[in-house]
Amino acid sequence: MPGTPRPAASAATHCPYCALQCAMRLTAATGLTVQARDFPTNGGGLCQKGWSSTGVVTAPDRLTRPLLRGNGGELVPVSWEVALDHIAATIREMQREHGKDTVAVFGGGGLTNEKAYQLGKFARLALGTRFVDYNGRFCMSSAAAGANRAFGLDRGLPFPLADLGGADAILLLGSNPAETMPPFVRHLAPVRGRGGLIVVDPRRSATAALTEDGSGLHLAPRPGTDLALLLGMLHLLLAERLIDRAYVEARTEGFEEVAASVGLWWPERVEQVCGVPVIDLQSAVRRLAAAAPAHGGRGAYILTGRGVEQSSQGTATVTAAINCALALGLPGRTGSGYGALTGQGNGQGGREHGQKADQLPGYRSIEDPAARAYVAGVWGVDPEVIPGKGVPAVELLRRLGTSGGPRALLVHGSNVVVSAPNAERVTERLRALDLLVVADVVPSETALLADVVLPVTQWAEEDGTMTNLEGRILRRRKAIEPPGEARSELWIWAELASRLRAPSTWPTEPAAVFAELAEASHGGVADYSGLTHDLIDATEAAGHGCYWPVPDAPDPSAVPDGGHGTPRPFLDGFPRPSGRARAVSVTYAEPADNVRAGAPLYLTTGRLLHHYQSGAQTRRVAELVASAPEPFVALHPLLADVHDIAEGDLVAVTTGRGTAYVRARVTADQRPDTLFMPFHWGGLGSANRLTNDRTDPVSGMPDFKVCAASIARVSAA
Ligand code: SF4
Numbered sequence: 229m230p231g232t233p234r235p236a237a238s239a240a241t242h243c244p245y246c247a248l249q250c251a252m253r254l255t256a257a258t259g260l261t262v263q264a265r266d267f268p269t270n271g272g273g274l275c276q277k278g279w280s281s282t283g284v285v286t287a288p289d290r291l292t293r294p295l296l297r298g299n300g301g302e303l304v305p306v307s308w309e310v311a312l313d314h315i316a317a318t319i320r321e322m323q324r325e326h327g328k329d330t331v332a333v334f335g336g337g338g339l340t341n342e343k344a345y346q347l348g349k350f351a352r353l354a355l356g357t358r359f360v361d362y363n364g365r366f367c368m369s370s371a372a373a374g375a376n377r378a379f380g381l382d383r384g385l386p387f388p389l390a391d392l393g394g395a396d397a398i399l400l401l402g403s404n405p406a407e408t409m410p411p412f413v414r415h416l417a418p419v420r421g422r423g424g425l426i427v428v429d430p431r432r433s434a435t436a437a438l439t440e441d442g443s444g445l446h447l448a449p450r451p452g453t454d455l456a457l458l459l460g461m462l463h464l465l466l467a468e469r470l471i472d473r474a475y476v477e478a479r480t481e482g483f484e485e486v487a488a489s490v491g492l493w494w495p496e497r498v499e500q501v502c503g504v505p506v507i508d509l510q511s512a513v514r515r516l517a518a519a520a521p522a523h524g525g526r527g528a529y530i531l532t533g534r535g536v537e538q539s540s541q542g543t544a545t546v547t548a549a550i551n552c553a554l555a556l557g558l559p560g561r562t563g564s565g566y567g568a569l570t571g572q573g574n575g576q577g578g579r580e581h582g583q584k585a586d587q588l589p590g591y592r593s594i595e596d597p598a599a600r601a602y603v604a605g606v607w608g609v610d611p612e613v614i615p616g617k618g619v620p621a622v623e624l625l626r627r628l629g630t631s632g633g634p635r636a637l638l639v640h641g642s643n644v645v646v647s648a649p650n651a652e653r654v655t656e657r658l659r660a661l662d663l664l665v666v667a668d669v670v671p672s673e674t675a676l677l678a679d680v681v682l683p684v685t686q687w688a689e690e691d692g693t694m695t696n697l698e699g700r701i702l703r704r705r706k707a708i709e710p711p712g713e714a715r716s717e718l719w720i721w722a723e724l725a726s727r728l729r730a731p732s733t734w735p736t737e738p739a740a741v742f743a744e745l746a747e748a749s750h751g752g753v754a755d756y757s758g759l760t761h762d763l764i765d766a767t768e769a770a771g772h773g774c775y776w777p778v779p780d781a782p783d784p785s786a787v788p789d790g791g792h793g794t795p796r797p798f799l800d801g802f803p804r805p806s807g808r809a810r811a812v813s814v815t816y817a818e819p820a821d822n823v824r825a826g827a828p829l830y831l832t833t834g835r836l837l838h839h840y841q842s843g844a845q846t847r848r849v850a851e852l853v854a855s856a857p858e859p860f861v862a863l864h865p866l867l868a869d870v871h872d873i874a875e876g877d878l879v880a881v882t883t884g885r886g887t888a889y890v891r892a893r894v895t896a897d898q899r900p901d902t903l904f905m906p907f908h909w910g911g912l913g914s915a916n917r918l919t920n921d922r923t924d925p926v927s928g929m930p931d932f933k934v935c936a937a938s939i940a941r942v943s944a945a
Contacts, residue, residue: 239707244687247570247697254707273411283849291683292712316727328356332634335362335583336641337572340692342741348582354730358615365621369927370542371568380804383699385567396519397424402535406434432897449502451830452819452934454536458548460498472522472557489813527563538932544814560798570697577695580754585618590752620928629660636663645673646842646910649930650921672844673910827936843908859913876945
């Protein structure tokens, strides 16, 4: 039965989708309606996804009752008691036979901070498993690893978005905000006015097209060569003596070794490897350098996105971007900096509170004895009770159902059948499990494989907090009651913890969970301990919200420059033992799955304006489906001619993982050697049937952005 939300109130909240977390008001008096709110991030704007976001609440196939797979193989409705008793009894029996680690947990970057925190605690204390990780591993892990290594702290943008407007130049690497988060583009307007927007993207994306009015420059490197491009940029900065020497000496370490490592990256070699003309490389580097404070500019930013991060060289590429930023003296200065544009709604908070394989709340390492002791104290358990480090998401999925690997999986807030690389193999691994439990709001492709499906509340139906791409902590507020028997995951974990006789306490009210999260984060890198839900409300009402770290309670009556908390955390030094940022030398390697005979094309994947992540939510919103109804492959007209492919033809795209069948979209926005597919769909048109699950050795990020492919026409339009 479709959910019929019961009107409750009007609520000032934020969009359910991406990390910009645009401010909106939900009113439930006559059906649920959305109004945009003015906030520093979105300036009163929303994209089409935000305007139509109530469509997910009223999705016709909204899950409203727990489902259990019966003997006939069908999912049949059961009571919560039956579903939870079944899960707990099965887990107890499996763990008795195979040990604690036979159960694994997979979380999501869309879960609220409270849920991300409680999920990590549930995995460690109620299940006692080390196997917990989440889909942020597919999103921000390379940026996080690079920033942690260089700065000692990973906060996507360590400055308010509004600061971007003061710069003379922005180098945007592998990010397409004009399509993925349109209200963000307002922050680029001043720099475009100064001719300083430099976009690096193999495609003529909507953002790259913004540079064509003379407001900037578009570099279109061969997929998989971003790292070489950045090594060449640093080479040029050194060769043309554009380094901020005073900054490098005062605020960095390891720079001389890095400088020596790029000696052979001449612009001509960069052109050969990347396909970017020398003159464009020089122009980009000189524009960026001229904008830096050391050369009298107003300021410059280097920003990375998934285009350069989602690679088995992702951490190295982020590191190379940071090295360029350090060379120009940008990080830790008002009006300049390096940052990564987070994608998922709570991609930032989701990686701070303990749902990662190697992490405890407060962004603490699970291998740090002092961190284990502190968090164990908050949880009221012996530190020995907390399991050790697990494995990153791709490795976790690979081990499912194998000899010695987990035989049960609980999935919360993720649709791995569509979003994980090499998706057919993921489906095989899920089918090999003895128990698959999926909690979701709709019957996603992953939920349809489950033994037990749990209907959960979503954004408009719950309170909580989200941390946006700037590290700004925001309130999500409940506007309506959930439909049918949908319940919060906080309640589900408390019920299961009770059935599994877990130690500690398991509050279900978001404000109470936040209070515990705040205490557990105290003294950690991502310190929320000065905050409560009420204080976040007050700081939002004062106009800005609050940025972590926030160890002391903010005073909402006095708004500091940029907002409460710590809007610019590096101004007084970097949180590393030396107080300096660390430059690290990195080495370029050709893409792991490089073009070759039989697979002569590059395939890259990405997002569209009208859909979000795996599309499980947005594919259920009629107006978004009307705008973007089906998957496709984009290819250049020259390539289309070679293969006798016309617009709308059904084509087969094949890689080492398999074949996808989609319609062709012929466009000169593509490089002639590169195919592009959006990844919002499952089934035979799924882009992730084709992607490579080889991972970055540091971050565990898979190679989403480049693989070798071929294309062939199947039938005419
Ligand atoms: Fe804003 Fe992102 Fe929501 Fe669009 S999807 S309205 S950009 S938060």
